[in-house]
Every structure is written in structure tokens, then in C-alpha cells.
Amino acid sequence: MQKTFLIWGAVYGALAVVLGAFAAHALKRIADEATVNVFHTGVEYQFYHAFALLAVGILFGSFPSAWMIRSGWCFVIGTILFSGSLYALTALKINGGSIGVAGVLTPVGGLFFIAGWVCLVLGLLRK
Template sequence: MHKGFLQTAAILGALAVALGAFGAHGLKKIVPPETVTTFETGVRYQFYHVFALLAVAILFGNFPGKHLQYAGICFIVGIILFSGSLYILTMLQATKTVGMRGIGAVTPIGGLFFIIGWIFLFLAVLRKA
């Protein structure tokens, strides 16, 4: 097992639960529904990739190597860039802050890291077969 990935997944999972609760209960009072949807997308993809990171950590015992490490790193970076940019966009909408709308350009880069992480996961398992 990869202890660092397990610990990171646990922290990011707890954060996703807290953010999801905030989105479900508090956020709806301060932003329009389409902004809540954006925030919920960030939480959903964070959860998906927390589970992917858990899988990487568990699989590390049977498939150790750089491909699996790269997969875990890509999932973490993807969460930060993809979900993080959606959270920032929501905060900007909630505070009516202008001038930083370009942060949305980071979201697809985070998505690309998610895709690359899944490819590395595939390569790690393929290589061991």
C-alpha cells in the first residue's frame, strides 16, 4: 500500500464531504442555481478521484512502480486544478468579485490530469500482466 496516497485520499474525502454539505445547505442561499451546479460538479469529481486515489494506494501493493505513482499524483493535481478552479469560480460569484474569471481556463487542465491519471493506472496494471 502507498500510505501517502491513502492519507491524502482520506483528507480530500473529508474535505469533499464538508464541501458537499456546504453546497447542499449554505451555498444555495448566496449564489444562483447554475453556480450551485458548478460547485456540485467540483465536489462530484473530487469524490470520484478520491476513490481512484484509494484504488491506486491499495493496488500499489500488487503493482508497485512509477506508473502507479504518476497516476496518484495526476489524480491529486487534477482534484486541485479541476475541482479547485470550480470552487474558486463559485467563490468569485458569491463575493461578486470581478477580474479573475480566467480561472475557468484551469478547469480543463485539471480534467486532462484526470485522464492522464487513468491512463497511467491502465499502464501500471498492463505492465504487470
């Protein structure tokens, strides 16, 4: 299981670099500053949780438990929901669409992040 989270963390990290470069170069030309800031928040939290997934993958070797596995999956899902919804909101705003369900997913993703950190603490305390 630890390899799974290491892979997710590495993929999320690589994608965050690509998306950050896109925001710095191309997005600034087609979106206003507030929209770019929303996108940047998605990239920032994706980076944070890429590192969190790498940590879970490494820590699992010393602290193997269901709590660590739950932590990793909460970070994976939280990143998809939180950062993904912010990317979707950015695309909708640029194209003049309505926010729709994307706006609801952001706080749900945030709850998954919180749950992931709580599960990580519990996983560390279980040994």
C-alpha cells in the same frame, strides 16, 4: 508511496463531505442554481478521485511501478486544479469578480484526470 495516496484520498473524501454539506445548506442561500451546480461538479469529481486515490494506494501493493505513482500524483494535481478551480469560480461569481485564470485551470485539471487514468491502466498492465 501507497500510504501517501491513501492519505490524500481520505483527506479529499473528508473535504468533499464538508464541501458538499456546505453546498447543500449554506451555498444555496447565497448563490443561484447554476453556480451551485458548478460547485457540485467540483465536489462530485473530488469524490470520484478520492476513491481513485484510495484504489491507487491499495493497488500499488500488488502493482508497484512508476506508472502507479504517476497515476496517483495526476489524481492529486487534477483534483486541485479541476475541483479547486470550480470552487474558485463559485467564489468569484458570488463576489462579482471576473473568472480570470480559474476558468483556464478547469480543463487542465481534467487533462490530469485523464492522464491519471491512463497511467493507472499502464501501471496495471506492466506486471
